[in-house]
Amino acid sequence: MDLVQQFNALIWSWSETLSALRRRVGLQPLLIYAAAQLAALAILAFFAYPPFASTVAPLIRWRLGEAALHYPTCFLALRASFGQADVVLSVLLGGVASAAAVWLFSSYYTGGDGRVRDGWREAFGRYAPVLLAAVVAMVLVQLVSRVPTTFWGHWADERPMRFRLVRMAAIAVVLAVQGLFVYAIPYIMLGGRRVGGAIGGSIALAFKNPVTTYLIVAVPTVLELLPAWLTRNGATIATRFAPEGLAVVLVVWVIVILYTSYFTLGAATRFFLYATQNEGVAGTAKRPGRPETGGE
Amino acid sequence: MRSYRYRATRRVAVLALIGALVVGLAGCGGEELTQRYRAERMAWQVRTLERAMAENPDIATDETVAKVMDAHREIIERFPPPTSIDDTTPPEVVDVARISAASRLALATLLMNRATPETADESLRETMGLLESVRDGYSFDRTLSIDAGTRLAGLREMTGDFSGAIDELGDLLDRWPPAIDEEGDAPDMRILRLPLRRATSYAVRGMPDQAERVFREVHATYESWASTWAGTPTGEAALRMNADAYTAQGRWVEAIAVYEEFEATYGDDANRPSTWLALAEIYGTRLQDERTSREYYERISESYPETKSAATADVALALLDIGDGRHEKARERLTSVIERFGDEESIAATAKQHRAASYEIEGRWDSAIAEYSALAAEFPTTMYGLAAPLRIVNIYDGMGETAAGATALDEAVMSYERVIRDFGGTPAEMAARNYMIQTRVRQEAWSDAASLLSETASRFPEAQAAAGMLMQAADIYVEELSRPDLARELLQAVVERYPEHDAAERAAGMLESLDE
Secondary structure (H helix, E strand, O other), X not given: OOHHHHHHHHHHHHHXXXXXXXXXXXXXXXXXXXXXXXXXXXXXXXXXXXXXXXOHHHHHHHHHOHHHHOOOHXXXXXXXXXXXXXXXXXXXXXXXXXXXXXXXXXXXXOOOOOOHHHHHHHHHHOHHHHHHHHHHHXXXXXXXXXXXXXXXXXXXXHOHHHHHXXXXXXXXXXXXXXXXXXXXXXXXXXXXXXXXXXXXXXXXHHHHOHHHHHHHHHHHHHHXXXXXXXXXXXXXXXXXXXXXXXXXXXXXXXXXXXXXXXXXXHHHHHHHHHHOHHHOOOOOOOOOOOOOOOXX | OHHHHHHHHHHHHHHHHHHHHHHHHHHOOOHHHHHHHHHXXXXXXXXXXXXXXXXXXXXXXHHHHHHHHHHHHXXXXXXXXXXXXXXXXXXXXXXXXXXXXXXXXXXXXXHHHHOOOOOHHHHXXXXXXXXXXXXXXXXXXXHHHHHHHHHHHHHHHHOOOHHHHHHHHHHHHHHOOOEOOOOOOOEOHHHHHHHHHHHHHHHHOOOHHHHHHHHHHHHHHHHHHHHHOOOOXXXXXXXXXXXXXXXXXXXXXXXXHHHHHHHHHHOOOOOHHHHHHHHHHHHHHHOOOHHHHHHHHHHHHHHOOOOHHHHHHHXXXXXXXXXXXXXXXXXXXXXXXXXXXXXXXXXXXHHXXXXXXXXXXXXXXXXXXXXXXXXXHHOOOOHHHHHHHHHHHHHHHHHOOHHHHHHHHHHHHHHHHHHHHHOOOOHHHHHHHHHHHHHHHHHOOHHHHHHHHHHHHHHOOOOOOHHHHHHHHHHHHHHOOOOHHHHHHHHHHHHHHOOOOHHHHHHHHHHHHHHO
């Protein structure tokens, strides 16, 4: 697809996602995942109270050190502890929830009437490949996101401006990596491919349509800028208002992530169905739809 | 179908049992962490309030302070002193104990600061109780124990229990060695200062014989510490304290000998300037050996020009030059100090003051006035900056220039008004108000002077001078403004608010004479 077609496909995918959102299609699996995130956040925030004082607290001490168990540092460390918990959660539950959402989106886009229960059943039926694809994507994302502090960490004090630029570049690369894997779950769920084939197919599709793919992943991420900025200024929030305010910021973040994921998965599934309609992917049979390109 | 349901409910039941078991087991333990979290949270909340009050004195109302005190009391109540602390005690328990002790110390401070004549006795009792509880209940913690002990000694001394204070300091000395670590790398200056403090307490109270005896013990203690921890920072501090003890005792020759021994043993770039400064001051002001004193000052100035000791040395050398009539040279030195230490307010203001005084001594009035004006403008909240506007008035008065003197008085008023407005709530405000009162009195603006006196006394009711200010305002109302009614109100206020103050008796006498 040329550039205009790619933009057109992107906007069309988003408009279809909006239409799906109006009917709350595919929202339930992501809501369950968000609920699990909120539960994890609550457990981490209340680590000092029974029964978590003897179970969660040692884990926090192991991962983040003794300081993370003191008030108010525990709230400053909440972003890090929640981030680590979310890595596990996103692999174990996030992958399968995304898979169920993709199946439900596909059913809606192709004119089907897939029930939520069916979406979960289909997703759990492919739990192993979904989990594997999620692990591979997560490992790569974690590796790339750690590059700036690993190699240029000393710039944080010496050359803060340059370090900020490196971090921004790393975020751009992380988004690109996520873009490469964004069609892996649709390939597993809708194309019936195995992990290797799904990842290969996803990368190939992303390379064929780089603009659409990158923007599908990157644009919703803009929503995360505000909570990200708030957590970066955690110390100010803690001293000016209350340390507990940082937990509230993370709750907002979870909600933002819910919608970010929704728009990414919704648009990716829509675009995936359109782009693979000639590959005989399951679920594209009834109503593939197509964007008005004008160029064809 | 029934079988499926049965299987399903059985699964749920088994899962529920396992869950309950896990939660039950997990629920055991961790109470120490919970307690610490609660204690830290309460301490953080009270600290936030204290910080807000420190940043914005306007919110430090009686109500807010009472809230802070109540919060400390709640912490103390909920977290009593630990029964015992040893190596096996969980760190969380130790942390909670420290938080509770810190609240006890903070409450003790607030009680003493907020005490009024009516509540003084009760506050003192409660404060002593709190400090004793920290000293006895938290003896596992060196910092807390020493803090409580030294404050108890101070309170005992203040209330006339001198022997109690001496015993308190003695107990601390017996209990804690002068080094925090066994190697002597971390000297504890609070302990190191205690022997000298004991001795000076006797000297200050006019007990020279006992002071002499204690000073002998002091030197013995410091010498013993210096030899026990020889070659370590603790040994270094002990030797230095011994020199300071000889200085405090006025035994200049011994002081010089120990300072010289100190320099020979531990002298380095960090401590040499202050050692030379001490030697220069002893030679100059005590032994009247100006030549040696000057030599030391010059050595500091030349070897360590960027240190604050060098600034002090240069100012001292400039004063010597001024004394010898070498004003140009003195001012050059002072200018160099101002250039090097312009950001150090007290140093720069001192140098400017002496430069202005040098012009004044030379009779170069315009330059002196310009210098004092700059001093007032650039360092308005320093001791010299605050005094400068009135110095200008004095110069004009000395020159017999009445009109210029009157203008200078008006300018002084404006200058003090600015400080009062811009630095409200700081010590500079009180000082500026005092100068403003002097200015108003010199202007014979009696009404303004009286209003300012009573306003200042109301704004700083705890100040030592508050009762005296009310008395002075009452005097002005009687003598200058013929308003005995207003004077009576103020005198009544002195009698009621400051019954223990000397002024109360005079106020009562004045009230009687006014009634007649």
